[in-house]
Amino acid sequence: MDLLLLLAVLLTPTALAEVPLPSYRDDLALATWHVINDQIENACEASASSPSLICSEAMLDQAITDAHSFQNTLFPDARIEYLIGLAHKYAGRTDQAVIHFRRAVARDPKRQDAWHDLGESYLTKGRY
Numbered sequence: 852m853d854l855l856l857l858l859a860v861l862l863t864p865t866a867l868a869e870v871p872l873p874s875y876r877d878d879l880a881l882a883t884w885h886v887i888n889d890q891i892e893n894a895c896e897a898s899a900s901s902p903s904l905i906c907s908e909a910m911l912d913q914a915i916t917d918a919h920s921f922q923n924t925l926f927p928d929a930r931i932e933y934l935i936g937l938a939h940k941y942a943g944r945t946d947q948a949v950i951h952f953r954r955a956v957a958r959d960p961k962r963q964d965a966w967h968d969l970g971e972s973y974l975t976k977g978r979y
Contacts, residue, residue, distance in 0.1 A: 880928040883921050887934045890914035895941055904941060911938045929959035933968075940968060948972050 894910030918935045922928065936951030952969035955962050973979055 876926060879925065880921075880930060883918075883928075884930045884934065887914050887918050887921075887931065890917065891934060891938050891941065894938075906941045908942050911942045914938050927958065929955045929962050929965070932958060933962060933965045936965065936968060936972075940972060945972050945975050949976070 890910065891914050894914065895904040895906040898905050915935055915938045918931050918938070921931055922935075932951050933955040936948045936955060939945075939951060940948035949969065949972045952965045952972060955965035956969060959965075
């Protein structure tokens with residue numbers, strides 16, 4: 852009888868909800884973040900004569916395409932959304948950057964990098 856009681860307790864919905872199930876979503880999103888971040892870093896280089904970055908728009912567009920592919924095929928992620936915004940920002944497309952920074956903070960309000968770049972983008976647009 853004790854075994855039946857133990858099984859009943861273990862199989863209640865609350866008990867099952869407390870068991871952490873393995874999830875690879877975060878690992879997959881983080882691995883993808885590293886790949887796309889590397890693409891963005893490789894697309895841009897610092898200029899010796901200017902404080903701004905010089906970026907290859909074609910390489911940035913490839914990073915954006917890869918990020919969108921991840922988001923559309925697997926699942927939306929705030930980190931990936933932020934990188935899409937960052938690539939648009941480096942390509943000089945501030946309006947598009949704002950859209951993606953806003954999506955990133957909507958998905959994860961604790962994303963300080965997205966809030967920061969969203970604020971910078973608003974300053975660039977004269978919206979403060």
